Amino acid sequence: MDSRDFAPQIARQRRLVTHGHTRPLAWRLEQLARLEQALQPEDELLEALARDLRKPPVEAYYEIAGVRQELKLFQQQLRHWLRPERVATPLIMQPARARVVADPLGCVLIIGPWNYPLLLLLSPLVAALGAGNTAVLKPSEHAPHTGEVLAARLQQHMDDDVVSVALGGPETAQALLRQQFDHVFFTGGNRIGRLVMEQAAGTLTPVTLELGGKNPCLVAEDANVPLAARRIAWGRFLNAGQTCIAPDHVLVAPGVRDAFLAALQQAVLDFYGTDPQRSPDFGRIVNDSQFQRLAALLQGRSVLRGGHVDPAERYIAPTVVAVEGWDDPLMEEEIFGPILPVLPLAGLEEAVDAINSRPQPLAVYLFSGRQTWRDRLLAGTRSGTVCFNDVVLQAGIPRLPFGGVGESGMGAYHGRAGFLRFSHQRSVLERPQAFDAPWRYPPYGNRLGWMRRLLR
Numbered sequence: 001m002d003s004r005d006f007a008p009q010i011a012r013q014r015r016l017v018t019h020g021h022t023r024p025l026a027w028r029l030e031q032l033a034r035l036e037q038a039l040q041p042e043d044e045l046l047e048a049l050a051r052d053l054r055k056p057p058v059e060a061y062y063e064i065a066g067v068r069q070e071l072k073l074f075q076q077q078l079r080h081w082l083r084p085e086r087v088a089t090p091l092i093m094q095p096a097r098a099r100v101v102a103d104p105l106g107c108v109l110i111i112g113p114w115n116y117p118l119l120l121l122l123s124p125l126v127a128a129l130g131a132g133n134t135a136v137l138k139p140s141e142h143a144p145h146t147g148e149v150l151a152a153r154l155q156q157h158m159d160d161d162v163v164s165v166a167l168g169g170p171e172t173a174q175a176l177l178r179q180q181f182d183h184v185f186f187t188g189g190n191r192i193g194r195l196v197m198e199q200a201a202g203t204l205t206p207v208t209l210e211l212g213g214k215n216p217c218l219v220a221e222d223a224n225v226p227l228a229a230r231r232i233a234w235g236r237f238l239n240a241g242q243t244c245i246a247p248d249h250v251l252v253a254p255g256v257r258d259a260f261l262a263a264l265q266q267a268v269l270d271f272y273g274t275d276p277q278r279s280p281d282f283g284r285i286v287n288d289s290q291f292q293r294l295a296a297l298l299q300g301r302s303v304l305r306g307g308h309v310d311p312a313e314r315y316i317a318p319t320v321v322a323v324e325g326w327d328d329p330l331m332e333e334e335i336f337g338p339i340l341p342v343l344p345l346a347g348l349e350e351a352v353d354a355i356n357s358r359p360q361p362l363a364v365y366l367f368s369g370r371q372t373w374r375d376r377l378l379a380g381t382r383s384g385t386v387c388f389n390d391v392v393l394q395a396g397i398p399r400l401p402f403g404g405v406g407e408s409g410m411g412a413y414h415g416r417a418g419f420l421r422f423s424h425q426r427s428v429l430e431r432p433q434a435f436d437a438p439w440r441y442p443p444y445g446n447r448l449g450w451m452r453r454l455l456r
Helices: 003-018 025-038 042-053 057-081 119-130 144-157 170-177 190-201 225-241 254-272 288-298 348-356 371-380 415-421 448-454
Strands: 085-087 097-104 107-111 134-138 163-165 183-187 207-210 216-219 249-252 319-322 339-344 363-367 385-388 423-430
Touching: 003 107, 003 134, 025 057, 025 119, 025 144, 042 057, 042 144, 057 119, 057 415, 107 119, 107 170, 119 134, 119 183, 119 415, 134 170, 144 163, 170 190, 183 190, 190 207, 216 225, 216 348, 225 254, 225 339, 225 363, 249 254, 254 319, 254 339, 288 339, 348 371, 363 371, 371 385, 415 423
Parallel strands: 107 134, 107 183, 134 163, 183 207, 216 249, 216 363, 249 339, 319 339, 363 385
Antiparallel strands: 085 097, 097 423
């Protein structure tokens, strides 16, 4: 879609909603079925993800599977979610009927990221279409092959008055944000998220921001250390560390530190072999800019494991680094790469204080069998999500709302949360014309006393 065509294209897409064409359940299910068809054949999508991020086929398929799960849930539950919610009315307003109706918002803009360029563009699209909206998609220019394949697939299977795709760089995104949308859904980094929100404020467009953060992971002395190490290594080095919900750093109890580091090293060896650069299961950094940023963080460090970098391949080995304090440069901002800092866990309260002294993360992780620790972490911290004795998987449950809080984002989606995110909860009151109580109208006379008793 050419930038010169944005305004008329958006107007056509909004008109489809305002004229009521998108309201029927049948229309919504048809769009979801068409989107499902656009995922076939899968090999071309897997190849595009491999070209952009050298994603292993299994990791690339996670993205397709995530969209399929969201589609399946919407197809099963949409009829139920669309039913108006009956609301009780006060006695003084009787006879009356009140209800809440989920209305489509209109034409929405979905700006996708580069780290999961298929999943995090199409999963919110499922929710937008299920809620009866039309959408303009802006794929990330840093995953160009995936963006081009998706644009071609959606053009083939969907009417462009329902879904249109705008390819291009930052100038395209800026031009889109100057338009009047009914909602903007952005997934990406904190810095760009601020710019999106600032731009959307100019047109009073509501936004959903799915950002990230420095997700802490605690390993207590009673943890199953080999299990914790394997799960943390998988979550940290998945997609070469470029996952917003991955554990960003690990706080390990002193009594199990050596055992944890040994188990972590063994897990990396089991996953990727003695030379991860030759492993078909380990990805690459998306571009030179991100590679240089990560390589700079490793300069001059003595690492516990890994540390090898290769600019020609944008390869950074799965790396574990010992960090003694929170003032270390690795602890300043989200790493978003295959580098895992390990810090000492002095105690639960100190960890809670440290988490609360920093921006709210997207996830908090704890490996422990103690219910008291789990309760304290839940009650004492704020984060978008929490996961005990595992990592990352909470983002893969379609019925579980997913989103950040504070610096890690605003608004949640997945399943019914996504349906509500892209809907307006419209209040409707119906009263008959056959009866009209005279007490509501002036002159009020001496009604205050009995109205106080009645409206208590």
